[in-house]
Amino acid sequence: MxxxxxxxxxxxxxxxxxxxxxxxxxxxxxxxxxxxxxxxxxxxxxxxxxxxxxxxxxxxxxxxxxxxxxxxxxxxxxxxxxxxxxxxxxxxxSVDKSVMLTQVTPRRTAKIQHPDFESLKEKGLFIPPVEKVYLELPPPDPQNNMPDVTRLIEFLKVQANEHKLELTLPVIRKLPGVLRENDFKLTLTLVRPVRDDGKTLILDIQGGDVKDENYGVALDIGTTTIYGQLINLTTGECLAEAGDFNGQISYGEDVITRLIYAEKPGGLDKLQEVVVATINSVLKRIVTKSGIDPDFVSTITFSGNTTMTQLFLSVDPRNIRRAPYVPTATLYPPFRAATVGIELNDHVIALVYPQVSSFVGGDIVAGVMGSGMYRNEELTLFLDIGTNAELVVGNKDWLACTACSAGPAFEGGGIEFGMRAAKGAIEDFSIDPVTYEPMIFTIGDVSPKGICGSGLITMTAVMFEMGVINNRGKFNRDLDTPRIRKRNDVWEYVLAWKDRTQIDRDIALTEPDIDNLIRAKGAIYSGCLTLLEEVGLTMDMVEHIILAGGFGSYIDLEKAMTIGLLPEIDPDCVTFIGNGSLMGARMSSLTNRIRKDVVEVTKKMTNFELSETPSYMDNYVAAMFLPHTEIEKFPKLKKRMEERKKRL
Amino acid sequence: MxxxxxxxxxxxxxxxxxxxxxxxxxxxxxxxxxxxxxxxxxxxxxxxxxxxxxxxxxxxxxxxxxxxxxxxxxxxxxxxxxxxxxxxxxxxxSVDKSVMLTQVTPRRTAKIQHPDFESLKEKGLFIPPVEKVYLELPPPDPQNNMPDVTRLIEFLKVQANEHKLELTLPVIRKLPGVLRENDFKLTLTLVRPVRDDGKTLILDIQGGDVKDENYGVALDIGTTTIYGQLINLTTGECLAEAGDFNGQISYGEDVITRLIYAEKPGGLDKLQEVVVATINSVLKRIVTKSGIDPDFVSTITFSGNTTMTQLFLSVDPRNIRRAPYVPTATLYPPFRAATVGIELNDHVIALVYPQVSSFVGGDIVAGVMGSGMYRNEELTLFLDIGTNAELVVGNKDWLACTACSAGPAFEGGGIEFGMRAAKGAIEDFSIDPVTYEPMIFTIGDVSPKGICGSGLITMTAVMFEMGVINNRGKFNRDLDTPRIRKRNDVWEYVLAWKDRTQIDRDIALTEPDIDNLIRAKGAIYSGCLTLLEEVGLTMDMVEHIILAGGFGSYIDLEKAMTIGLLPEIDPDCVTFIGNGSLMGARMSSLTNRIRKDVVEVTKKMTNFELSETPSYMDNYVAAMFLPHTEIEKFPKLKKRMEERKKRL
CATH class of the missing domain: 3.10.20.30 (Beta-grasp domain)
Structure with missing residues (x-):
């Protein structure tokens, strides 16, 4: 050959x-x-x-x-x-890196919830799980020649009221040198126990007084992107952040293709290796940006969905995609980050957000923790929309969750000219009611390259309200415009003629595209509804909606309600939290309370498998219309539609 | 060049x-x-x-x-x-490997105490700290698709009443495969906590029912020799044992020279590496001898003196030999044996016997634990005699300990023809009262090669009682024998003429040799006396003497009392325990009780530094005679000497 x-x-x-x-x-x-x-x-x-x-x-x-x-x-x-x-x-x-830049400044702002650090401080909960303590020990003399470790522990007991301490061999190895080279003055890095009866771990020791040099990293391992933040654990401040595409993308763009790749010989190792490589490059960037000495980073908190977590930890995820969809673990023990290849100091302790099920992972748990939803009184619906949508409903007393497969439509997948929300993606749209000529807006205001998920929602909503498509997503064949045409046996609306595009092809929205969107939004709406029904509630009882995820931040709320993706609710009752996974990882670097609560919260999150819930299919079928079979569920839209009809 | x-x-x-x-x-x-x-x-x-x-x-x-x-x-x-x-x-x-063989069958047997395994069983204390439990889990189904780890933990709670469990990433990684390849039947290796409120660690999991395949290793890291035993944790049986010279010997024969070597660049790493190499070769031999599958070894218990322990663990021991003689730690946390280079399965958990001070190490603590001294009513004197002698006195209520430098005389060091107790060493001796011709016996009954420590004691005792030397160890210059002569300005007694030896030189006992022995025995006797005086007791109150160590097993008790190394006591009240360090390591593989008790015992062992105890020097000077300045302390000898005088 x-x-x-x-x-x-x-x-x-x-x-x-x-x-x-x-x-x-x-x-x-x-x-x-x-x-x-x-x-x-x-x-x-x-x-x-x-x-x-x-x-x-x-x-x-x-x-x-x-x-x-x-x-x-x-x-x-x-x-x-x-x-x-x-x-x-x-x-x-090929992937356009501009997506990395645009995600941090959402286009449409409703109420944006930032990490609630101030209220932590006010409530006296700013107790990072990793603390530093400075000590001056009396040097040994012939009358007092106890071992170095005993001296340290005794002194911690008497002077700092620290009890139940444990320490590791590497710290023991470091101790004699650090003590003697620094006149018996040293700074301890302590990890507080999660349980009150647990032990405080002496994670590391450093010479002299460096108690204010205490940093942590929050790291979100997304299927597509990996974001890291470098947090000053003394001030709570985020000193630097950076993101990059998850290197695993080359081995499959979504969770399922990665799971398949992981089963190939050497596949799991490869995926672990490349995600760690991406993480290390992100770490390097945030350390450099922040200007801190990486020796003072003591902890890193990871959050990711169940598959990303298992791949990152080299825990074979093959059962995640096979009925009955069993993940390996929910809680992972803390571990030394270096043992999985993270290029930080050897002692750095890694914590991983727990999972609830194969489809409700640590990213969602982190969002629930970071947003504070689990402490709220009001009935909240938490939505993280992507290829897979994860839904959580509940309040401080109870939580129920599920996941449903929306398909890749929201991320531009399965859409003829679909693309991620990157430069050149059509994100806003209106249509002339007479000529049916479009007005399009792209991210970055350049010639169009494709359609992103939020653009798709907007177009569909606008066309539906304008009567260009009917409630089943079919084009009105009677309209007099060259833009609506049949090509390769498929009806489509040409958004941009090829000489106006970056790709030298006509960019169009097709009926199959709209159909994909309807399936996607139908899956999510009916998922929410089914979850609520399972706990005996209805959609109109929801008092607060939290939208997480990059995509969530882009949604035009009104349009999303028009197509029936979200229930009609006062927009003031909707909060965007952006990357909830990253927010949760950051918050739990700042307060031990979250690390204590998260175990209970995870246990409390009752997981429903929609495939095992008979009413889901009925709800899904009913939601396969714009906005829904029962337009009564969308009274505002119904009123607007009726008014429009009157005008015509 | x-x-x-x-x-x-x-x-x-x-x-x-x-x-x-x-x-x-x-x-x-x-x-x-x-x-x-x-x-x-x-x-x-x-x-x-x-x-x-x-x-x-x-x-x-x-x-x-x-x-x-x-x-x-x-x-x-x-x-x-x-x-x-x-x-x-x-x-x-060059070292003669026959020393390895002879040490296991002591020449002189008084009462030999073997590991008291039967009484453990009788008292219901046969609870190895590492246990195996077999489980059959129900496989997951759509109604019950909890994560694998949750399934395991829940089932352990409900069916096996196991609570407070913790597990490690490697076990989590193994779990999904082991469950599914073995029909959800598996055997867990559990490590019991030392504290009652501690957690049980799931150390490893294996497919199917292998609960009876549970092995541990007891390993004594001696300065000279390393001994290992492979223990069946189900039956308590020792399946194989082996020993080898500590590879560190090439870098210095004793603790001090090793400590000096460790300070050279790369020295600590080198010493760690070679001791681990010896340990691995011993492990290989006992695994092979026993015929077991090494996959079923779950734990290894190490005991060694403070320097050996620190060198083995790569904990810089430089402060051990410098005033005020500060070791780095007494208690070491359990750790994975593989992390220090031990070639056993990755999960194997290593435990290290705690130390008391720079000079009373884990070998002595192991002897105290293994001999059961810490549980006895009677006032016991525990002696481990070597270059450094370690002494412990006390009973179940209190313990005091110290160490004194005896010099290398007991191991044949500093003796002109001194050698270890190996083949060819003169170990027994008598002298013709008229001609002063000797009768010598060697280990292995071969031509003599040198004098070992026990031989030195016997010769000195015999010569003293026969009047060949006086109570200051000087030869009687008046005796008519060519064997007593002055050579190179030194008086000596020729034990064997060169044509009768293996080394083609006259083998003689010299006055400096005897002087070295007197210093050595004086250091030990006065150490014991000082320790007793410090706690308000006297030598005659001692009810039981335990002799540990290879050398201890060789001592002729009567001769040792004659030269004043041991106080005069009924020989029935003396027990030889041989390698107490190994015994302790073995016993703590068999009962969690020892692991629980040892922390308290170690804290209880009050350490005295003889250099800080003013009476020690007086006691030492008084002991620099045969048997002692005050012969009244040795009434039986006094009587024999008086009778001999009468006969002459």
Whole structure:
């Protein structure tokens, strides 16, 4: 078998692979990223590449236009190398890093809830679980030559009222040198126990008085992105933050494809290794940005969904995606971060947010803790919307949760011109009621490249209210506009003609796209409803909605209610918390209270499997309309629709 | 600078070293052992080697005979290589492995106390700290899909009444596979907490029912030798034992030289590495001998003196030998054995016997625990005699301890023809009252090679009672025998003429040898006396003597009393326990009681520093006679001496 040279443009990266290798795998090995949501099975159609020169076989799919095929477009995952070849990765097939920047400043602001650090301080709860204590010990003399460790422990008992202490071999190893090189003056890093009868761990010792140099890291391991914050544990301040794409993306864009990859030989190790590499690069950036000495970082708190957590900890996640969907653990013990490859000091203690179930993970628990929902009186609905939506309802007395698969529509997946909420994504839209010409707005105000999830919601809501589509999401075939057309047997509305786009193709919204959105919003709405019904409540009893997640922050609330994604509620009763996972990780670096509460909260969060709840399917079918079979559930919209009809 | 080839015989090992390198260091690098008690400073005279061919410089010392120097003998530590050279290591300069074999069957048996396993069983205390429990879990189903860990914990609570459990990441990682590959049947390895309010640790899990396959290792880290026993934790049986020389011997024969070596750059790491290598070789041998599957070893208990313990754990021991003699720690936390390089399964938990002070270490604590002394009513004197003697007095209510430096005389050090208690060592002796010709007995009944500690005691006692030496250890110059002679200005008694020896030299006992013995025994006797006086007691109140250590087992009790090493006491009230350190390590593998008690016992053991106790020097001076200034303290001997005088 011959070897072939594959050149990837615009990266200009070259790799030699054996004949017959798939282009997707060649790209992976060359370190070139190509979107591939389906993990390389040819069904998502994301991995479009342009063969500019040379020999390939296959790669043709119904996911590609005839025109495109003629131009040389192929699906990388289905294309085999048969000779030296030059391949170009089109703009829309590689990830645009601008998504990292836009997520921190949500476009639409309703009420944004920031980490509630002030109220922590007011309530006297600013007690970081990792504290520093400065001590001056009397040096030994012949009448008092107790061992160094005994001297330390005795002194801590008598002078600092510290009891029930435990310490580790590395600290014992460090002690004699630190004491003698620093005139018996030292700073201890103490980890407070979670249970009141537990022991305080002496995590580390350092020479001299460095008690104010005490830092922690909050780290959110998202399926797509990894965010870290460097927290000053003395002031509570966030000194630096940074994010990056989870390196696992190259092995599958979503949880399911990662789970499949993890089962391949060496797959779990590989995924663990690459997520740790991303985490380490984020850590390096926040440490550098903050200007602190990394020797003074003592703790790191991780939160992620169940799959991300298990992959990160090398805990085989194969049972997560198989009925009856059993995760390995909910609570993980604290561990030394270095043992999983984290490049911080050896002693740094890592804490991982607990999980509730295979589909309600540590990111959601962190959101519930960080938002304070678990301490609130009012009936709250917590929603983290993505490919999988996680829902929590309850208050300080009880909590119920579930997850439902919304499909990738909200993240631009399964949408013909779908893309993430990055530069060039159409995010806002209106339509001329006479000509049906559109007005589009993109993120970054550049030529359009595709449609992001929030744009999709807005378009669908606007078109529905304007009568361009009906309550089943079908285009009104009677309207006189060239923008509504049938192409490849599919009805669509052209949002931008190709000469106005960045991708040299007409960008359109199709009926299957709208159908995908309806399924997605139907899944979420009916999930919420079913969860409430299971605990004997109804949707109109919800007093507060918390929207978490990058996507949540982008939603136009009114439009989301129009399509029936959210119940109609006073927008003032909706809070955006942004990255709830990161917020929770940060909050639990600042108060031991959260670490104490989280074990109980996790136990309290009753998990419902919608697939095991018979009413879910009925609720789902009823929600497969715009906004819902029963428009009475959306009285404001009903009124607007009636008024519009009167005007016509 | 040229390189030179050095060939070591009889090993026939060759190494190339730069010109000017010392022969001792060349031997070290070549992996050839040469005794060097002084760590290579030219003062002990142990490292005699014979230059058979080639170029050397220096190496001549007053420690060598003129005859020997003419023959080509040199001290390796003082000899520099100046060209290619062939060197022979004489028999007495390399360690004789037969010492390993003889130590297990003491020559003289008074009452030998074996590990008191039966009484453990009778008292219901046979509760190994590491237990195995077999469980059959119900497999998950859609109505019951709790996480694997939760399932395990819940089931342990309900079915096995196990509460307060904790587990580690590696166990969590193993769990999903073990459950599903074994039909949800598994065996847990549980570590019981030391404190009643502590948590039970799930140390490991294994598929199926292997609850009877539960093994532990007891390991004594001696300065000279390392012994291991493989214990069946289900039956209490010792399945195999083995010993080997501590590899650190090549870096210094005793504690002080090792402490000095440890301060050299890389020294601590090197000593840790070589002791672990010896331990691993011992482990391999006992695992192989026992025929068990090493996967079923779950725990290892180490005991050693304070220096050995700190070197093994990489805890810098530099302060042990510097006033005010501060060890780093007494209690060490349990740790995973693999983290210090022990080649057993990753999960194996290591426990280390606590220390009392720099000079009363875990070996002594283990002896106190293993012998049961700490539970006895009677006033007991525990003695571990070696270069450093450790002394403990007390009973179940109180314990006091100290250590004194006896010098190396008991181990054959500082004695002209001294050697360890190995094959060829003169161990018994009598003298013809008329001709003063000797009758000597050697270990192994071979031609003599030297004098071991017990032989030295016997000779001195016999000669004293026969009037060959006086109560200050000086030879009676008036006796008519060629065996008493002055050589190199030193008086000596020739035990064996050179043609009858293995070493082709006259073997003699010299006045400086006897003087060394008197200093050694005086240090121990006065140590015991001072310790008793400090707690308001006298020597005659002692009801029981426990002799620990290899050397202890060899002592002829009557002779030891004759020279004033031990107080006169009914021999039935003396017990030999052999290797008390190993016994203690073994016993604490079998009963959690010892692990619970040892913390309290260690705290209870009041440590006295003899150097800080003014009466010690007076007691020492008074003990510098045979048997003592006050012969009234030895009434039986006094009577025998008076009777002998009458007979003459």
């Amino acid at each position: 011959d070897n072939c040279r594959v050149t990837f443009l615009p990266h200009d990266r070259v790799i030699t692979v054996p004949e017959g290798e798939s282009l997707l795998r060649a790209a992976l090995e060359a370190g070139v990223h190509i979107n591939a949501s389906c993990g390389g099975e040819g069904v998502c159609g994301k991995c479009r590449i342009l063969v500019e020169k040379g020999g390939v076989e296959g790669g043709i799919s119904e996911r590609l236009d005839k025109d495109d095929i003629e131009k040389g477009y192929r699906l990388a995952c289905l294309t085999k190398v048969s000779g030296d070849v030059t391949v170009r990765i089109p703009l829309e097939s | 040229d390189n030179c080839r050095v060939t070591f015989l009889p090993h026939d090992r060759v190494i190339t070293v730069p010109e000017g390198e010392s022969l001792l260091r060349a031997a070290l690098e070549a992996g050839v052992h040469i005794n060097a008690s002084c760590g290579g400073e030219g003062v002990c005279g142990k490292c005699r080697i014979l230059v058979e061919k080639g170029g050397v410089e220096g190496g001549i010392s007053e420690r060598l005979d003129k005859d020997d120097i003419e023959k080509g003998y040199r001290l390796a530590c003082l000899t520099k290589v100046s060209g290619d050279v062939t060197v022979r290591i004489p028999l007495e300069s």
